[in-house]
Amino acid sequence: MPDSTKRYQAVKHALIEDVRHARWKRGERIPSEPSLARRFSVSVGTIRQAMGELVAEHVLVRQQGRGTFVATYTRDYLLNVFFPFVDRNDMKRLPESRMLDFRKVPATREVALALALPTAAPVYSIDHLMSFAGDPVIFDRIRLPVVRFAGLDRHRIEQRDGTFFGLYQQHFAVSVLKTVERLVAVAADARTAALLEVAPGSPVLKVTRTALSYRDAPVELRTRFVKTDDIAYLSVLGKR
Amino acid sequence: MPDSTKRYQAVKHALIEDVRHARWKRGERIPSEPSLARRFSVSVGTIRQAMGELVAEHVLVRQQGRGTFVATYTRDYLLNVFFPFVDRNDMKRLPESRMLDFRKVPATREVALALALPTAAPVYSIDHLMSFAGDPVIFDRIRLPVVRFAGLDRHRIEQRDGTFFGLYQQHFAVSVLKTVERLVAVAADARTAALLEVAPGSPVLKVTRTALSYRDAPVELRTRFVKTDDIAYLSVLGKR
DNA sequence: ACGATAAAGTCATATGTATAACTTGCGGCA
DNA sequence: TGCCGCAAGTTATACATATGACTTTATCGT
Numbered sequence: 001m002p003d004s005t006k007r008y009q010a011v012k013h014a015l016i017e018d019v020r021h022a023r024w025k026r027g028e029r030i031p032s033e034p035s036l037a038r039r040f041s042v043s044v045g046t047i048r049q050a051m052g053e054l055v056a057e058h059v060l061v062r063q064q065g066r067g068t069f070v071a072t073y074t075r076d077y078l079l080n081v082f083f084p085f086v087d088r089n090d091m092k093r094l095p096e097s098r099m100l101d102f103r104k105v106p107a108t109r110e111v112a113l114a115l116a117l118p119t120a121a122p123v124y125s126i127d128h129l130m131s132f133a134g135d136p137v138i139f140d141r142i143r144l145p146v147v148r149f150a151g152l153d154r155h156r157i158e159q160r161d162g163t164f165f166g167l168y169q170q171h172f173a174v175s176v177l178k179t180v181e182r183l184v185a186v187a188a189d190a191r192t193a194a195l196l197e198v199a200p201g202s203p204v205l206k207v208t209r210t211a212l213s214y215r216d217a218p219v220e221l222r223t224r225f226v227k228t229d230d231i232a233y234l235s236v237l238g239k240r
Numbered sequence: 241m242p243d244s245t246k247r248y249q250a251v252k253h254a255l256i257e258d259v260r261h262a263r264w265k266r267g268e269r270i271p272s273e274p275s276l277a278r279r280f281s282v283s284v285g286t287i288r289q290a291m292g293e294l295v296a297e298h299v300l301v302r303q304q305g306r307g308t309f310v311a312t313y314t315r316d317y318l319l320n321v322f323f324p325f326v327d328r329n330d331m332k333r334l335p336e337s338r339m340l341d342f343r344k345v346p347a348t349r350e351v352a353l354a355l356a357l358p359t360a361a362p363v364y365s366i367d368h369l370m371s372f373a374g375d376p377v378i379f380d381r382i383r384l385p386v387v388r389f390a391g392l393d394r395h396r397i398e399q400r401d402g403t404f405f406g407l408y409q410q411h412f413a414v415s416v417l418k419t420v421e422r423l424v425a426v427a428a429d430a431r432t433a434a435l436l437e438v439a440p441g442s443p444v445l446k447v448t449r450t451a452l453s454y455r456d457a458p459v460e461l462r463t464r465f466v467k468t469d470d471i472a473y474l475s476v477l478g479k480r
Numbered sequence: 481a482c483g484a485t486a487a488a489g490t491c492a493t494a495t496g497t498a499t500a501a502c503t504t505g506c507g508g509c510a
Numbered sequence: 511t512g513c514c515g516c517a518a519g520t521t522a523t524a525c526a527t528a529t530g531a532c533t534t535t536a537t538c539g540t
Contacts (some may be wrong), residue, residue, distance in 0.1 A: 006492090006493070006494095007493080007494075008493075008494085032519075032520060032521085033520075033521070034520090042494080042495085043494060043495045043496065044495090044496085044497095045493090045494065045495065045496085046493080046494060046495080048521090048522090049493085049494090057479050058478065058479060062521065062522090063502090063503085063520090063521080064501065064502055064503080064520075064521045064522060065501070065502030065503035065504080065519085065520055065521060065522095066502080066503055066504080066519095066520070066521080067503095067519090067520060067521075068520090068521080081477060081478050082477050082478060084475070084477065086422075090422075176478070177478055177479045178476065178477065178478040178479040179476070179477045179478060180474070180475075180476050181474070181475040181476070181477065182326075182330075182472045182473070182474055182475075183423060183445065183468075183472060183473040183474075183475060184445065184468035184472045184473070185425035185426075185443040185444050185445040185466070185468050186425075186443055186468075187442075187443050202427075202443075203425040203426055203427050203442075203443030203444070204425050204443070205423065205424065205425040205445070226425070228423075228424035228425050228426075232422045232423060232424045233422070233423040233424070233475075234420070234421070234422055234423075235324070235420075235421040235422075235423065235473075235475050236418065236419070236420050236421070237321060237322050237324065237418065237419045237421065238298065238321050238322060238416070238417055238418040238419060239297050239298060239417045239418040246522090246523070246524095247523080247524075248523075248524085272489075272490060272491085273490080273491070274490090282524080282525085283524060283525045283526065284525090284526085284527095285523090285524065285525065285526085286523080286524060286525080288491090288492090289523085289524090302491065302492090303490090303491075303532090303533085304490075304491045304492060304531065304532055304533080305489085305490055305491065305492095305531070305532030305533035305534080306489095306490070306491080306532080306533055306534080307489090307490060307491075307533095308490090308491080
């Protein structure tokens with residue numbers, strides 16, 4: 001090994017950059033392992049090690065016999081990975097979605113901090129309600145940096161085919177790879193109680209979530225109130 | 241490849257069985273990669289692939305230059321992986337621990353179901369309180385199958401050096417590899433409120449947790465009430 | 481007795497090669 | 511036309527080997 005940096009990591013970073021700068025579009029097939037090996041002047045095994053980590057991180061997807069593809073996040077995948085709510089039988093179900101409000105506001109200090117923005121930078125603020133069979137269960141307030149999502153409007157949000165993350169990916173080339181969620185139990189304030197159709201002061205689950213893209217760059221901040229009468233937050237720890 | 245079963249998976253399962261039946265004790269060094277390769281009549285690469293998955297699942301731990309060891313769960317590791325609570329600054333801190341009650345009871349239907357036991361099988365029931373600097377924050381009710389933890393008593397629990405999971409491992413050869421946690425927000429009942437020093441009816445986080453060992457065998461059921469005034473439950477989704 | 485150095489053992493990285501499993505598309509045959 | 515089968519291309523598994531990085535132990539000289 002010539003230098004201290006490991007080759008497979010150098011290859012990995014080079015591949016990430018190719019994906020990040022959309023040199024290969026999402027869903028597109030990337031060059032085969034032997035051809036990448038030639039391009040980087042390393043062996044196929046080294047390429048496989050680099051690509052293997054990217055597959056584990058859901059940046060790439062391998063399909064035997066077909067090729068390797070830039071990950072394209074389907075509704076099902078996003079729901080499975082980033083939607084941790086289950087019903088009484090521990091089953092995941094799709095909620096209906098309704099936008100309550102959309103506006104552009106300056107970031108508060110906390111929002112700016114969480115999104116790594118200058119203070120008072122413009123952000124989109126979206127209020128949003130999710131229901132199961134007409135029963136409201138989750139009230140979301142979403143904050144998005146205007147600089148990353150310039151041109152977003154009501155119509156695009158309402159016309160999205162799947163999840164918010166799918167929208168980000170499809171229209172703004174923003175891929176969410178990870179979320180960090182902070183959960184506490186609080187008493188519902190008047191507005192939240194009204195929206196979730198519970199008595200004011202009822203216990204609700206409050207989730208403060210930051211969504212991260214490549215290199216842990218924050219792209220969305222969401223404050224979420226959950227009525228846990230019929231659904232629960234499912235968390236699995238340990239063993240990958 | 242002679243047959244359809246993959247060799248590295250066969251090797252992996254053989255290694256798991258060796259660990260499960262304590263053929264190698266925990267913390268002990270297992271044979272080197274070349275010697276295992278000879279023993280299984282496969283190449284070192286195949287051994288590495290099998291061991292790599294076991295390392296990812298925290299069954300083994302590799303140390304360059306020293307060898308590979310059966311995972312021994314330190315207090316720090318257990319805290320990092322299985323203790324998801326953080327303070328206002330997102331820092332993990334160690335709580336103090338106090339046992340409130342210990343008894344042997346027949347399993348209710350729900351407990352028996354969760355622990356895969358026959359109805360009314362005997363279980364240990366432990367009530368337990370955790371505090372930060374004297375401030376009570378987590379009230380636990382633990383259920384353990386007597387069949388797995390025969391001989392457990394007050395004294396052993398109080399004399400444990402670290403976590404409960406460490407106790408299980410050290411004295412009963414039970415390794416917790418994964419937990420599944422179900423979170424909801426509820427109003428504190430009278431006893432819980434008193435223990436956590438909050439007003440009755442205050443919102444608290446209720447966590448229902450099943451701890452699983454090899455092959456997803458359930459070994460512990462815990463019902464946990466958390467005062468989230470000063471701490472929060474941190475959850476990371478996606479990207480390993 | 482002590483300390484520096486050498487040697488051996490172990491995991492980590494990397495190469496090169498071979499074969500199996502799988503998918504796709506093309507061409508020939510009925 | 512339609513379909514079957516085969517060839518080509520791609521990832522998956524496996525082997526054999528070489529070298530680097532790291533740790534532990536032994537050796538040797540002072």
